[in-house]
Amino acid sequence: xxxxEDTSAGAAGLEVPAHARPRASRSNxxxxxxxxxxxxxxxxxxxxxxxxxxxxxxxxxxxLAAPARPPNxxxxxxxxxVRPTVASPVMPPADYSMPGSNLTEVRVGQTAKPFKxxxxxxxxxxxxxxxxxxxxxxxxxxxxxxxxxxxFAFALFNRWLYGAVLKGPSDFHSMHHYLGLYIIGERxxxxxxxxxxxxxxxxxxxxxxxTAPAYRLEYLYENTQGPNPMRRFLVTTTAYRFLCxxxxxxxxxxxxxxxxxxQLALDFITALATLHKNELQDVxxxxxxxxxxxxxxxxCKARIAEAYE
Numbered sequence: 001x002x003x004x005e006d007t008s009a010g011a012a013g014l015e016v017p018a019h020a021r022p023r024a025s026r027s028n029x030x031x032x033x034x035x036x037x038x039x040x041x042x043x044x045x046x047x048x049x050x051x052x053x054x055x056x057x058x059x060x061x062x063x064l065a066a067p068a069r070p071p072n073x074x075x076x077x078x079x080x081x082v083r084p085t086v087a088s089p090v091m092p093p094a095d096y097s098m099p100g101s102n103l104t105e106v107r108v109g110q111t112a113k114p115f116k117x118x119x120x121x122x123x124x125x126x127x128x129x130x131x132x133x134x135x136x137x138x139x140x141x142x143x144x145x146x147x148x149x150x151x152f153a154f155a156l157f158n159r160w161l162y163g164a165v166l167k168g169p170s171d172f173h174s175m176h177h178y179l180g181l182y183i184i185g186e187r188x189x190x191x192x193x194x195x196x197x198x199x200x201x202x203x204x205x206x207x208x209x210x211t212a213p214a215y216r217l218e219y220l221y222e223n224t225q226g227p228n229p230m231r232r233f234l235v236t237t238t239a240y241r242f243l244c245x246x247x248x249x250x251x252x253x254x255x256x257x258x259x260x261x262x263q264l265a266l267d268f269i270t271a272l273a274t275l276h277k278n279e280l281q282d283v284x285x286x287x288x289x290x291x292x293x294x295x296x297x298x299x300c301k302a303r304i305a306e307a308y309e
Contacts, residue, residue: 102120104122104142104143105144106143106144106146107143108145108147108151109146112145115155115158117158117161121162122161125190126190129188132144150183152180153179154180156180160181166196168200169201169204175216176219178197178200179219179220181193181197182194182197183224186225191294191295191297192296194228194229195291195293198229201230201233205237206284206285212234212237212238214251214254215253216234217238217257218257229291231267232291235264235267236274236283238271239271239272242254243276243280287300288300
């Protein structure tokens with residue numbers, strides 16, 4: 001966004017109204033005042049950069065449609081997503097009732113970062129949180145501690161709880177936090193959160209034309225249990241890269257990870273076989289529902305994937 005124009009320059013350039021000059025006629029005075037008012041309005045009108053204005057610009061030639069931005073496309077970085085303890089002032093969703101006044105303090109990470117969240121909201125969103133809070137008794141201000149969780153990922157979770165629409169990862173660091181957010185959804189059995197986070201990660205990998213490196217796989221497999229859609233997606237992108245760039249080999253990091261065996265190595269072999277069978281279908285593309293779980297949430301409506309998906 002280009003810098004906003006300096007409004008003081010416009011104000012300094014205003015003409016002196018005609019009625020302030022000696023022997024000015026009344027008609028000249030009215031005309032000059034109107035001209036000055038017009039200049040004043042122009043001086044404080046916010047400037048718009050060329051990039052931002054293109055979204056509303058009309059086609060230059062008749063019959064040509066203006067380029068449309070795909071829906072849900074990220075237009076700015078997700079820095080605002082990870083403010084540690086503050087949720088955006090957003091309206092709650094239609095199916096959400098305002099919580100009671102009791103708050104639960106949740107301390108997260110090695111620094112025990114505190115988050116104060118409405119107890120009723122935690123109970124409503126997560127059966128696991130509900131069990132933990134019931135085990136704490138009926139304290140009016142219960143406290144929970146999770147030193148092994150990523151505090152930035154929990155900040156995303158806090159915002160999501162209060163209805164914020166998360167923007168998704170935009171770089172190396174935010175990608176790590178969104179994987180941490182998926183781990184929170186997996187740990188506390190929040191199906192909707194897992195589905196939405198998977199959508200955001202897939203969109204980032206698709207837009208950036210990226211595949212998962214070995215350390216991403218290790219992080220996810222070490223912090224989740226059993227098969228899950230995020231594991232399947234990430235390991236399949238790695239297998240896809242290997243098959244498309246087989247002349248380069250696996251690479252030292254991936255070779256080291258696979259040499260350990262275990263579920264990750266087995267899933268990688270399964271992904272290779274699946275990609276070979278379906279003629280290298282790119283899992284970064286296609287409908288989101290292919291990587292959803294719908295045991296508690298409504299199933300997605302059937303639709304044809306858009307060209308950009």
